[in-house]
Amino acid sequence: MLSGDTSILKTHYDILGVKEDACLEEIRTSYKSAILNSHPDKMQKAAETSYPKHGTRDRFLEIQRAWELLGNIQSRGVYDTKLRALRQDAIGAEDVTFEDLTVEDAGDVVEFLYQCRCSDYYSIDSLELGEMGFVLSRDMSTISLQSRNALPASVILPCGSCSLKVRLFFNAANTTLQRDHHL
Structure with a gap:
């Protein structure tokens, strides 16, 4: 369901670039293409110049895990059931907007937080966004978030400690927060 340690819902179908109703042959074809394009041996020179080493390795492992799960009919069935249940859980999640978040600027990465009832936080960072x-823009007093497409978006964020979730909504246009927003 969740890819790696990120808070963004990225399914194994998304990783392989196939629809959830794709047949096994479509999944296999997409897997082969993705694994060849992200193989560490092939990407070694590109990784040294333009990609962080851990990024290409992580992508390769993500693709491998997605294939291992979706390439087996039994594990795919279990995964699909869990995915449906997770989406059902998301229906009951509290809705928050980007403007409701607290901003923590940690240099290269900006983290956005929303406090949970359990006192821990839901979080998403600028890399995940x-x-x-x-696209995140920063100046001395504001942080702006722009969508590359003009459509509204949302993401489900799990709490760092408990089982609660929130649905974070982004409007379709530009959103601006004061840098000291909610601090």
């Missing part, structure tokens, strides 16, 4: 297609 970038993966979702958002």
Whole structure:
């Protein structure tokens, strides 16, 4: 369901670039293409110049895990059931907007937090937002978030400690927060 340690819902289907109703042959074809394009041996020179080493290795392992799960009919069935249940859970999640978040600027990465009832936090960072297609701009007093497409978006964020979740909504346009927002 969740890819790695990120808070963004990225399914194994997303990783392989196939629809959830794809047949095994479509999944296999997509897997072969993705694994060849991200193999560490092939990417070694590119990784040294343009990608962090852990990023290409992580991508390769993500693709491998997705294939291992979706390439087996039994594990795929279990995964699909869990995915449906997770989406059902998301229906009952509390809704929050980007403007409701607390901003923590940690240098290269900006973290956005929302406090849970258990006193821990739901969180998403600027790297995860970038993966979702958002562009973050910073100046001395404001942080702006722009969507690369003009559609509204949402993401389910789990709490760091308990089982509660929130649905974070982003509007379709530009969103601006004061740098000391909620601090």
